Amino acid sequence: MTKIEGLDCILLVDDDNATNYYHNLVITHSGVDTHVQIATNAQQALDFLKNEGEFACKSTFPKPGLILLDINMPGMSGWDFMSQYKFLPEYQKGKIVVAMLTTSLNPDDERRALENKEIFQLINKPLTEEKLLETLKEGFLK
Amino acid sequence: MDFSLVEQVEDYAVFVLDSKGHILNWNRGASFLLGYECSKIIGQTINVLLPPGNDGFDARCIILEDSKSTGKSIYEGWFIPENGIKVWVSLSVSLIKDSDCNLICICHKIDSPNRRNSEISPLKDGLDTLFAYWDRDGVCKFASRAYKDWYGWTSDDLEGKVKLSEMLGNTYHNNVGYIEAALRGETQVVKGQALLHSGDVRDMVTYYQPDYKNSVVEGFFVQTFDVTEYNNMKQDVELQFENIKKSDEKHRKMISEIRDYAIIFLDLNGYVENWNFGAEKTTGYKAEEVVGQHFSMFYPDELVRKGRLRELLLQAAEEGSAYYEGVHLKKDGDFFQGGVLLTAIRDDSNCLTGFFTITRDLSDQKRTEELLEFSLKSLESKNKELEQFIYIASHDLQEPLRTISSYTAIIEKRSLQQMDEISKMGIKFITEASLRMKDLIKGLLDYGRLGLNAELREIYSHDIVSAVCQDLNASISEAKASIRFDHLPKIQGYETEFRLLMQNLLGNALKFRKKDVAAEISISAVSKGNVWQFSIRDNGIGIKPEFKSKIFTIFQRLNGRDDYEGTGIGLAHCKKIVDLHKGEIWVESELGEGAEFVFTISKNLN
Numbered sequence: 001m002t003k004i005e006g007l008d009c010i011l012l013v014d015d016d017n018a019t020n021y022y023h024n025l026v027i028t029h030s031g032v033d034t035h036v037q038i039a040t041n042a043q044q045a046l047d048f049l050k051n052e053g054e055f056a057c058k059s060t061f062p063k064p065g066l067i068l069l070d071i072n073m074p075g076m077s078g079w080d081f082m083s084q085y086k087f088l089p090e091y092q093k094g095k096i097v098v099a100m101l102t103t104s105l106n107p108d109d110e111r112r113a114l115e116n117k118e119i120f121q122l123i124n125k126p127l128t129e130e131k132l133l134e135t136l137k138e139g140f141l142k
Numbered sequence: 143m144d145f146s147l148v149e150q151v152e153d154y155a156v157f158v159l160d161s162k163g164h165i166l167n168w169n170r171g172a173s174f175l176l177g178y179e180c181s182k183i184i185g186q187t188i189n190v191l192l193p194p195g196n197d198g199f200d201a202r203c204i205i206l207e208d209s210k211s212t213g214k215s216i217y218e219g220w221f222i223p224e225n226g227i228k229v230w231v232s233l234s235v236s237l238i239k240d241s242d243c244n245l246i247c248i249c250h251k252i253d254s255p256n257r258r259n260s261e262i263s264p265l266k267d268g269l270d271t272l273f274a275y276w277d278r279d280g281v282c283k284f285a286s287r288a289y290k291d292w293y294g295w296t297s298d299d300l301e302g303k304v305k306l307s308e309m310l311g312n313t314y315h316n317n318v319g320y321i322e323a324a325l326r327g328e329t330q331v332v333k334g335q336a337l338l339h340s341g342d343v344r345d346m347v348t349y350y351q352p353d354y355k356n357s358v359v360e361g362f363f364v365q366t367f368d369v370t371e372y373n374n375m376k377q378d379v380e381l382q383f384e385n386i387k388k389s390d391e392k393h394r395k396m397i398s399e400i401r402d403y404a405i406i407f408l409d410l411n412g413y414v415e416n417w418n419f420g421a422e423k424t425t426g427y428k429a430e431e432v433v434g435q436h437f438s439m440f441y442p443d444e445l446v447r448k449g450r451l452r453e454l455l456l457q458a459a460e461e462g463s464a465y466y467e468g469v470h471l472k473k474d475g476d477f478f479q480g481g482v483l484l485t486a487i488r489d490d491s492n493c494l495t496g497f498f499t500i501t502r503d504l505s506d507q508k509r510t511e512e513l514l515e516f517s518l519k520s521l522e523s524k525n526k527e528l529e530q531f532i533y534i535a536s537h538d539l540q541e542p543l544r545t546i547s548s549y550t551a552i553i554e555k556r557s558l559q560q561m562d563e564i565s566k567m568g569i570k571f572i573t574e575a576s577l578r579m580k581d582l583i584k585g586l587l588d589y590g591r592l593g594l595n596a597e598l599r600e601i602y603s604h605d606i607v608s609a610v611c612q613d614l615n616a617s618i619s620e621a622k623a624s625i626r627f628d629h630l631p632k633i634q635g636y637e638t639e640f641r642l643l644m645q646n647l648l649g650n651a652l653k654f655r656k657k658d659v660a661a662e663i664s665i666s667a668v669s670k671g672n673v674w675q676f677s678i679r680d681n682g683i684g685i686k687p688e689f690k691s692k693i694f695t696i697f698q699r700l701n702g703r704d705d706y707e708g709t710g711i712g713l714a715h716c717k718k719i720v721d722l723h724k725g726e727i728w729v730e731s732e733l734g735e736g737a738e739f740v741f742t743i744s745k746n747l748n
Contacts, residue, residue, distance in 0.1 A: 015702045018571035025372070025564065040702050074699030075689070 001033040004140050006095055007065035013045040013081065014070035014100070023068060023127045030129045035072035037064065042076035045069075046142065047116055049092050065140065067094040071101055071109055077099045079112065086118055096139040100127070102119065154250050155231075160244035163188040175231070175251055177224030180196045186407065190411055191221045193228065194459040194494060208247055209235040218252070226409040226496065275353070277361035278325060280306040289366075324350035324362040327503040345370040401536065404501035407487075410494060412437045412455055424480070424503050426473035437499070440471050458484040470712050479504045482684055532590035536583045547576040578709070582697070585711035589696065592715060593722045596636040598747055603640070603676070604630035607665055610644045623661035630667050633674050634747050635723055646712040647739050651680035653706055654737070673725060673742040681736040690729050716741070723747065 010027060014020050020038045026037055039045035047053035051061060071078035078099060082084040085093065099113040113122040120139060123131055148156045155172035157165055164187050166458070168180045176191060185192070186448050189203060192198035201219055208215035217233040230272065233249040250321070253472075274285040290300055299483055300309070306321065309316045320330040329351035329742055335343050351363040404421035406414055413436055417429040425432075425440060436448045445451060457464035463485045470480040480722065482501040489495050550572045607627055611618065625648070633640075636744050648663065655661040659681060667676045685693065685700065692698050696714035716739075720727040724744035731737035 017704070018575060021567055021571065040704065074701055074703075075686075 002031055003033045004065070004136060007032070007034050007036055007136065009047060009062050009064040011037045011048065011064040011067045011094060012038060013039045013042065013073075013078070015040050015073045016070075019070070019126070023033055026127050026129055026132060030132050032132070034065070037062065040057065041138075042073060042078070042081035045081060046088075049088060049094070061092055063091065063098070064094040066135070067097045067136075068123075069097055069099055071099055071113075082116060082118060093141055096135075098123055098135060154248050156249070157247050158238070159188055159206070159247060161206070161210065161245075163202065166244065172249070175223070175229065175249065176221060181223075189221075192522075193220050193222060194410060194456055196460075205233065205235050205247070206245070209237055212239045212599060220493075221249070222410050226415075228493070272364075272366035272547055275361055276306050276321075276364065278359065279524050280321075282306070282309075283361065320348075320350050321362070324364075325359055327352045327354070327359045344368050348736075355472045371663045385711050390465045402502070404499075406437065406499045406501070408437055408455075408497040408499065409495055412451065414498070415496065421501070424472075424501060425470070440501075442469055442471065442477075445469075447579060454484050455497065458486045458497055462486055467504070471505075479508050529590050529594070532586055536587040536590065539583050540580070543576055543579055546572065547580070549578065581709045582711070585715075586696075589711060589715060592639060592642075592718050593636065596639055596722065598634060599637060600632060601635050601640055602630075602632050603638045603644075603667065604628075606637070606641050607644055607648075610641060610648055613645065614648060615650065617649070619635070621652045621655050621661040623655070623663060625663045625665070627665035630665065630676075631669070631674060633743055634745065635743055636719075639719045639722060640743075643716050644742070646716050647678045650712060651678055651682060651737075653708070654682040654701075655680070656683055670742070672745050674745065675740060675742045677738055677740045679736065679738040684733045684735045684737050685729060685731040686733045687731070690731070693729065694727065 012020050012023050014023070017040065020040070024036050024038070027034065037047055042131060044053070045067075048055050049064075051058045063073070069078045069081060078136065082097075085097070097111075097119050097134050099116075099119050101109055101122055102125050110122065121135055123135070148154075149167075151169055152174060154169075155175040156169040157172050158167040160166055160220075164185060165183050168178070168183050172183075173179055178190075188202065189198065192201045197220065204215050204217045213236065215235045217231075217235065219230065220227050220228045221231045221233075228254065229251050231249050233247055234250045235245050235247050238244045238246050272286065272289045274289045275283045277283055281302060282304055283302070285300050291745070293300075297415040310317060315334075315696065320332055323330050329352065330348075332348045332350070334346055334348070336346045345368070346366055347369050348364060348366045351358045351365070353361045353363060394554055400420045401423060401579045402420055403418075404424040405418045406421050407416035409415050413434060414432045417427075417432055421432075422428055438451050441451060445468075454464045454466055463483060465481065465483050467481045469477050470482070471477050480501050480503050482499050484497050484499050486494055487496045487498060550569055554569050554573070558569070563567070579671050602626070607630055611625055617623075619661055638743040648665075651663045652661055662681045663676070664677075664679050667674055669675075689700055693700065694713050694717040698714075699708065699710035717727055720743075723742075724747060725742035729737055729739050
C-alpha cells in the first residue's frame with residue numbers, strides 16, 4: 001500500500017452504484033492507501049464537503065485529495081455540482097477535480113470540461129488502474 | 143370616296159371606319175379634337191376612343207351596328223382623346239355607299255348634358271335671355287321679355303319707340319363706346335357687374351354683334367348673360383384643381399418612392415402615365431422608357447394575343463379591381479413570377495379616369511414555398527428513417543442482452559456458493575443492469591412505435607381514467623391514495639396512446655409522493671377554445687422549477703434510482719403522445735409543493 005501525501009480521501013460522485021463499487025475496487029487494487037467516500041448524488045457530495053446534512057456531526061473538513069465527478073446524473077448534474085462547488089471556500093474544496101464522462105458521446109460536455117478552470121482533467125469511463133495512477137502522478141507527485 | 147376633300151378640315155373631326163371599327167382615315171379636325179395624330183390612330187379600332195365598360199359597348203353598338211342596319215346613326219356621349227380628358231361629342235355616322243360597309247364619322251364637341259343644364263344659366267330672375275336688336279338710329283326693333291323687364295319697360299313702350307340713349311339714361315355714356323364700335327362692324331364683348339332689384343351683384347357678359355346687310359351695318363344684336371355661377375364654378379374648379387395637383391404631387395412622390403412594389407398609373411386604354419421606383423427595380427425599365435407605352439409590354443405576347451390584358455382592364459373597370467398572377471417580363475429579357483392588382487380610378491362623379499396597378503415579385507415567395515415543401519418532404523423521410531432506426535436498433539440490442547441475462551442466471555445458479563463477495567456483487571450488478579437495459583430498450587421501442595397505425599376515434603376520457611385506476615389499483619392502495627375526478631369529457635383522440643398518457647401521469651403522481659403523506663390526486667378537464675385542457679394535480683415531492691422543461695427529454699431522470707425506480711422515458715412518451723394530439727404539455731410545480739401536469743388535446747385532429 002502506497003500512501004500519497006495530500007490524498008487522505010477520494011470522493012466518488014456517481015448515481016450508479018455499480019460504477020461506484022467498481023471504481024472503489026480499482027482504487028483498492030491500485031495499492032493507493034486512501035479512504036474512499038461515495039456520494040450517489042451531487043447534493044450528497046456537497047453536503048459531505050461542507051459537513052452538512054447527514055455529515056453534519058463532523059468537526060473537521062475531509063478535504064478530499066481527488067474528486068471523481070460523474071457528469072450525467074439525474075436531477076443535479078455534474079455541471080450543477082460545479083456551479084455550486086466554485087463558491088465553496090478553499091478549505092472545503094478538494095485538491096483536484098476530475099470529470100468522468102461516459103465515453104465522449106457528447107462533445108459539448110468535453111468542451112465544457114476543458115474550459116472549466118476548476119476541473120483538472122477529464123477521463124472517459126470506466127476508471128482503470130493506469131488512468132488513476134497517471135492522474136495521481138500528475139496531480140500529486142509533480 | 144375622296145377623303146382628301148375633308149383631310150384639311152379643322153372645324154369638324156372626320157374619320158372613316160371599316161365595318162369592324164378599324165380607323166382608316168383621320169382628318170386634321172380629328173387630330174385637333176381627339177389628340178391622336180394620323181400615324182398613331184390609323185389601324186386602331188374605335189374602342190380606343192370609347193370609354194371602357196358598358197358605356198363603351200353601347201357606343202360601339204350605335205356607331206357600328208345601327209349605322210350598318212339603317213345607313214345612318216347618331217351617337218352622343220363621351221370620347222376619350224389621347225390626353226385622357228374625356229370630351230362629350232356629337233357624332234353622326236353614315237354608311238359610305240359602294241364601299242365594303244365603310245362608315246364616315248363626323249364629329250364635334252358639344253356641351254355635355256350636365257354642362258348644358260347648369261353652367262351658363264339665363265338671368266336668375268328673368269324668364270329668358272336678355273336679348274335685343276337695335277337699329278342704326280338707336281331704335282329698338284325687338285327685345286326679349288327678360289330684357290324689357292330688366293330695364294323696366296313693357297313690350298308696347300319699347301319696340302319701335304324708345305331710343306337707346308333714352309333707355310340707358312345716365313348709363314348711356316358708359317356704353318356708347320361699345321355701341322359705336324358695334325355699329326362700325328366690330329363685335330364687342332363686355333364684362334361687368336350688375337346690381338339686381340334684389341340687391342344681388344351678378345357677373346355679366348354682354349355681346350354686341352353687328353348686323354350686316356349687303357356689307358352695311360344695319361344695327362346690332364345685344365345679348366347679356368349672367369355668368370356669376372359660371373365664374374364661381376370656375377374659381378371653385380380652379381381651386382380644386384390646385385388642391386388636387388398639390389395632393390397628387392404628394393401622392394405621386396410618395397408612391398414613386400415605394401421600392402417593394404411596382405406601382406404604375408395607366409390611362410383608360412392601358413398606356414403608362416406614371417412609374418415608381420419599385421417598378422424600375424422590378425422590371426429594369428426607367429420611367430422615361432415606358433411612360434406613354436402600353437402596359438402590355440410587361441407581359442408575354444401570348445397573353446396579349448389572347449386579349450387577357452384587355453379583359454383585366456374591363457374587369458377592373460366593371461368590378462373595381464382585377465388580379466393576375468403569372469409571368470411578367472423584364473427589360474433584359476428575363477422574366478419573373480408576379481402578382482398584379484389592377485384598380486380602377488374614378489373621379490368624384492364616378493367617371494373612370496384610369497387605372498393603377500400594383501405588381502409584386504413573387505419569385506422569392508415561390509422559391510420559399512418550393513424550399514419549404516422540399517424540407518417538409520426530407521423531414522418526413524428522415525422521421526421515417528429514425529423510426530426505422532430505433533426499431534431495428536432496439537431489436538438488435540435485445541439479442542446480446544438476452545445472452546448476458548441468460549448466462550448470468552446460469553452462473554448465479556451454479557456457482558454462487560463458491561463465489562467471493564466481489565464476484566457476488568459483480569453478478570448482482572450485471573443482473574440489475576441487464577434488467578434495466580431491457581426496460582430501456584422496451585421503452586425506446588415503445589417510443590418509436592407510438593402513434594404508428596394509431597386510429598383516431600371518439601374516446602370517453604372518463605372511462606379511460608377509471609380503467610387506468612383499476613390497473614394501478616395495487617399502487618393506489620400502497621400509496622393510500624385518494625384519486626378524484628368527475629365528468630371528464632368525450633374527446634377525439636388515439637385511445638391506446640391516450641390511455642398510456644394517463645397511465646404514465648397517474649403512475650408518476652403515485653410514484654413521486656411524499657413518503658409520509660397520503661397521496662391526493664385530482665384529475666380535471668376544461669374546454670378552452672380549440673383544445674381540451676387536462677390537469678393531473680398531486681401533493682407529492684414536486685419539481686424544482688429549473689427542471690420543468692428538462693423532464694420531458696428522453697432518459698432524463700431527476701432522482702436517484704435508489705429513491706425512485708424508472709427509466710426516465712415515461713414523460714418523453716407523454717410528450718410524444720401529446721404532440722400526436724397536436725397539444726402541449728407542461729408542469730406547474732415547486733419543490734416540495736406537489737406538481738400539476740397540464741396537457742392539451744386539439745379538438746381539430748382530422
